[in-house]
Amino acid sequence: MKRMKPETEGELAEVVAGLSGPVRIVGGGTRDVTGSEPILNTAGLSGITLYEPGALTLVAQAGTPVAEIEAALEAEGQQLAFEPMDHRGLMGTSGEPTIGGVVAANISGPRRIQAGACRDFLLGVRYVDGCGQIVKNGGRVMKNVTGYDLVKLMAGSWGTLGVLSQVSLKVLPKPEATLTLAVHVQNAKTAIQALSVALSSPFEVSAAAYDPQYSSALLRLEGFADSVTYRETRLRSELANFGEFTEVQDPVSQWRSIRDVSAFQGSDGDVWRISVKPSDASEIATRAEAEKTIFDWGGGLVWALVPKGTDLRKRLRAFQGHATLVRADTDTVRTLGRFQPESVGVAALTRGLRQKFDPRGIFNPDLMG
Amino acid sequence: MDMPRPNPDVLARKQTVLSRLLQVLPEDAVIHDPMETRAYECDALTAYRCPPMLVVLPSTTQEVSDILRICHAEGVPVVPRGSGTSLAGGALPTADCVILGVARMNEVLETDYDNRFIRVQTGRTNLSVTGAVEEEDFFYAPDPSSQLACAIAGNIAMNSGGAHCLKYGVTTNNLMGVTMVMMDGSAVEIGGAHLDAGGLDLLGVICGSEGQLGVVTEATLRILRKPEGARPVLMGFDDNEVAGHCVSDIIKSGILPVAIEFMDTLCIRACENFAHAGYPDCAALLIVEVEGSDAEIDYQLSKIIEIAKRHNPVELRESQSAEESAKIWLGRKSAFGAMGQMNDYMCLDGTIPVSSLPEVLRRIGEMSQEYGLPVGNVFHAGDGNMHPLILFDANKPGDLEKCEAFGAEILKLCVDVGGCLTGEHGVGIEKRDLMSHQYAPQDLEAQMAVKDVFDPCWLLNPAKVFPLDVSAARRTAAA
Numbered sequence: 001m002k003r004m005k006p007e008t009e010g011e012l013a014e015v016v017a018g019l020s021g022p023v024r025i026v027g028g029g030t031r032d033v034t035g036s037e038p039i040l041n042t043a044g045l046s047g048i049t050l051y052e053p054g055a056l057t058l059v060a061q062a063g064t065p066v067a068e069i070e071a072a073l074e075a076e077g078q079q080l081a082f083e084p085m086d087h088r089g090l091m092g093t094s095g096e097p098t099i100g101g102v103v104a105a106n107i108s109g110p111r112r113i114q115a116g117a118c119r120d121f122l123l124g125v126r127y128v129d130g131c132g133q134i135v136k137n138g139g140r141v142m143k144n145v146t147g148y149d150l151v152k153l154m155a156g157s158w159g160t161l162g163v164l165s166q167v168s169l170k171v172l173p174k175p176e177a178t179l180t181l182a183v184h185v186q187n188a189k190t191a192i193q194a195l196s197v198a199l200s201s202p203f204e205v206s207a208a209a210y211d212p213q214y215s216s217a218l219l220r221l222e223g224f225a226d227s228v229t230y231r232e233t234r235l236r237s238e239l240a241n242f243g244e245f246t247e248v249q250d251p252v253s254q255w256r257s258i259r260d261v262s263a264f265q266g267s268d269g270d271v272w273r274i275s276v277k278p279s280d281a282s283e284i285a286t287r288a289e290a291e292k293t294i295f296d297w298g299g300g301l302v303w304a305l306v307p308k309g310t311d312l313r314k315r316l317r318a319f320q321g322h323a324t325l326v327r328a329d330t331d332t333v334r335t336l337g338r339f340q341p342e343s344v345g346v347a348a349l350t351r352g353l354r355q356k357f358d359p360r361g362i363f364n365p366d367l368m369g
Numbered sequence: 370m371d372m373p374r375p376n377p378d379v380l381a382r383k384q385t386v387l388s389r390l391l392q393v394l395p396e397d398a399v400i401h402d403p404m405e406t407r408a409y410e411c412d413a414l415t416a417y418r419c420p421p422m423l424v425v426l427p428s429t430t431q432e433v434s435d436i437l438r439i440c441h442a443e444g445v446p447v448v449p450r451g452s453g454t455s456l457a458g459g460a461l462p463t464a465d466c467v468i469l470g471v472a473r474m475n476e477v478l479e480t481d482y483d484n485r486f487i488r489v490q491t492g493r494t495n496l497s498v499t500g501a502v503e504e505e506d507f508f509y510a511p512d513p514s515s516q517l518a519c520a521i522a523g524n525i526a527m528n529s530g531g532a533h534c535l536k537y538g539v540t541t542n543n544l545m546g547v548t549m550v551m552m553d554g555s556a557v558e559i560g561g562a563h564l565d566a567g568g569l570d571l572l573g574v575i576c577g578s579e580g581q582l583g584v585v586t587e588a589t590l591r592i593l594r595k596p597e598g599a600r601p602v603l604m605g606f607d608d609n610e611v612a613g614h615c616v617s618d619i620i621k622s623g624i625l626p627v628a629i630e631f632m633d634t635l636c637i638r639a640c641e642n643f644a645h646a647g648y649p650d651c652a653a654l655l656i657v658e659v660e661g662s663d664a665e666i667d668y669q670l671s672k673i674i675e676i677a678k679r680h681n682p683v684e685l686r687e688s689q690s691a692e693e694s695a696k697i698w699l700g701r702k703s704a705f706g707a708m709g710q711m712n713d714y715m716c717l718d719g720t721i722p723v724s725s726l727p728e729v730l731r732r733i734g735e736m737s738q739e740y741g742l743p744v745g746n747v748f749h750a751g752d753g754n755m756h757p758l759i760l761f762d763a764n765k766p767g768d769l770e771k772c773e774a775f776g777a778e779i780l781k782l783c784v785d786v787g788g789c790l791t792g793e794h795g796v797g798i799e800k801r802d803l804m805s806h807q808y809a810p811q812d813l814e815a816q817m818a819v820k821d822v823f824d825p826c827w828l829l830n831p832a833k834v835f836p837l838d839v840s841a842a843r844r845t846a847a848a
Contacts, residue, residue, distance in 0.1 A: 052724055053621060054621040055617075055620070055724045055753070056620060113564075116538060120542045133811045133814075135812055137812065139789050140722060140787055141721060141752070141787070142751075142752035142792075143749070143792035144789045144792060145791050145793055145796075146790045146807055147804060147807075147812075147835075148578050148816040148820075148834075149574055149577045150816060152541065152576075153570055153574040153819070157570070160569075161569070173623035173625065174623075176623070196484075199485065200482060200507075202596050224669070227665045230664060230665065275565055276563050278484050279481075279484050301564070320561050320563060321561070321563035322566075339567055340568075346558075346571065349569075349823065353818075355822075356822055368569070
């Protein structure tokens with residue numbers, strides 16, 4: 001068999017065409033994709049191929065380290081606005097996160113509620129399908145409705161439809177100023193009400209979270225310095241009922257900690273990620289009976305730490321949304337499934353798509369659907 | 370424009386299909402008289418017309434499901450239709466098809482300000498979605514110029530954009546969930562009031578699939594609180610390319626306006642005659658709009674004006690009142706109508722990297738000379754979404770063909786500089802045969818594989834999106 005760490009798209013296509021059985025697709029290996037199959041590593045496909053700050057676009061090979069991309073953007077005062085999470089602390093992994101991994105898992109951080117998810121910033125992809133064919137979709141322009149949007153389909157498909165070889169992304173200017181306000185609240189319900197009032201205001205809150213460990217509701221404002229100050233004043237008065245807001249001294253590490261779920265790092269137990277209608281979040285958290293929780297996205301994203309092997313979906317019962325098992329041992333993942341079971345109709349579509357894109361069933365089998 | 374020959378077997382069974390449809394629909398929801406079906410013979414791409422076999426106007430998801438189940442069983446093609454405002458022929462019928470119009474499905478099903486979404490039936494018009502939440506100072510962001518008439522169903526099918534997408538994104542970035550009826554009549558729920566799909570992003574591929582994967586009957590849409598205020602500034606330049614450079618510089622500066630719109634002389638004059646917005650008479654006009662409180666707007670506009678001044682504008686004027694801003698936007702949003710008063714026109718929609726604007730504008734000007742057809746340019750410059758309007762005379766033999774050849778050349782140019790054929794109007798029939806210029810055979814194969822999964826018999830919105838020769842084998846096998 002050929003070396004399983006291709007360095008060009010052509011090599012990747014050859015490797016895939018030559019596969020005789022299932023593989024696990026790994027970029028930096030920072031997000032667990034549990035399995036015993038041989039590993040197909042994409043980290044060799046590395047490098048930024050095009051960066052036009054004036055057009056807000058960046059194209060990179062899938063194995064390019066996220067850190068390399070962020071450094072290039074930083075030099076031009078730009079950023080990945082979807083604020084991708086770094087899983088290493090939470091997962092106890094040590095690799096180098098790659099942009100392909102971020103895209104394949106559609107990883108977005110706190111700014112997702114305002115700016116959009118990773119998939120919303122993904123302008124184009126190139127990938128190798130299960131037959132070893134190189135396919136492209138989308139491109140590098142901001143608006144593109146030419147044919148079906150396989151770009152979105154590939155984002156968050158966890159490698160099950162193809163191995164990404166190149167991604168193009170929309171990037172945004174870094175804000176001139178950032179300010180974070182915190183208020184002490186009694187419980188999750190009150191916190192989410194406060195976040196909801198803020199998010200329903202015209203003051204462009206760019207992140208809204210609740211950390212029960214400190215009973216602290218957090219709001220972030222970004223933009224030009226004077227504008228941030230103005231909106232801070234207005235927000236404080238609109239949210240006066242909820243108590244006195246204080247300014248968080250180190251907003252960067254505060255939001256990094258929310259983004260990376262630092263509160264769960266080093267603790268034993270399984271980690272679940274629950275996407276939910278924000279006003280349902282406190283009820284969902286109650287049902288979860290979790291040891292620890294973190295609420296991001298104005299309550300729309302609930303992180304839960306529960307004892308090993310807990311069937312959280314059973315505790316949550318039926319609800320609008322989905323629960324993903326992010327960290328657990330192999331047996332638990334095998335028993336409970338990484339992703340929320342789908343309705344009969346949706347499951348049939350998922351199966352059909354996987355069958356078409358990867359007819360031999362060789363990409364990350366059993367990971368999704 | 371080639372369309373597949375109607376299936377004589379289907380045409381012969383018109384009465385059977387009609388009587389089955391009448392069993393599940395009220396009489397006034399089925400149109401079968403050829404005089405009346407003629408009203409559905411085209412959409413806003415009026416150069417191509419074909420009356421459908423039948424038209425149905427369901428009121429509920431259940432009725433849509435019954436219609437599709439029957440058409441599936443009878444092997445009848447179905448062309449879904451929102452308000453028929455497609456500029457790409459997305460709702461062009463075939464002679465053997467049933468037009469499924471969703472216009473009667475226009476209810477608001479749920480409004481939730483705490484969670485910031487609205488759920489509507491998809492026949493509802495774009496502007497009336499905002500209308501439903503305006504009292505609470507909320508709005509639905511995507512704003513295609515046809516927003517007064519166009520339906521959410523069509524917006525989802527084409528992944529419609531609009532002038533303010535630079536800041537708020539297009540339909541796909543504001544769509545949270547759908548109820549979709551599959552061609553076999555079964556309904557699926559995808560997404561909802563929560564963010565991001567649990568499994569594959571099916572919502573992402575449904576949006577923009579031009580009604581070929583299913584009929585979306587209900588949609589959950591993100592709504593946003595209105596900004597405190599917004600104000601446009603008009604900038605006139607005596608050269609297209611200079612205006613293009615100014616756009617690039619604004620974007621590079623770190624300010625992200627909510628819209629940057631571009632018009633050239635031909636469009637400026639047509640729109641000014643129509644809206645009396647006080648547009649300066651010059652080679653190129655930019656409308657740049659920013660949002661926020663008065664002080665925030667002042668600050669952003671002062672930075673933008675500073676950049677513009679470096680490009681020697683012939684005019685720089687901030688709007689002084691809400692009325693003036695409304696007029697400025699009325700002029701821009703009426704551009705297609707205003708150009709239509711001058712002559713027949715073909716509207717293109719190619720998108721290019723912003724950095725290529727000056728070069729592409731120059732090439733279009735040269736081609737206009739070569740073809741002897743005037744071109745007006747009006748477009749969303751901030752995201753590189755061009756709208757060249759080629760004027761021609763439909764009554765002059767050969768003019769339409771010349772115009773189409775010219776249009777195809779412009780679109781190929783867009784692709785060649787790193788852009789695409791269509792930024793927000795969709796492929797429809799209009800750009801179908803150019804798809805092979807942008808995509809290699811295996812790229813189209815991957816897209817058609819998606820269609821195979823959702824609509825194995827290839828009955829939904831036939832002969833659109835994919836070049837006929839490319840999809841021929843599949844269509845024949847399915848029939």
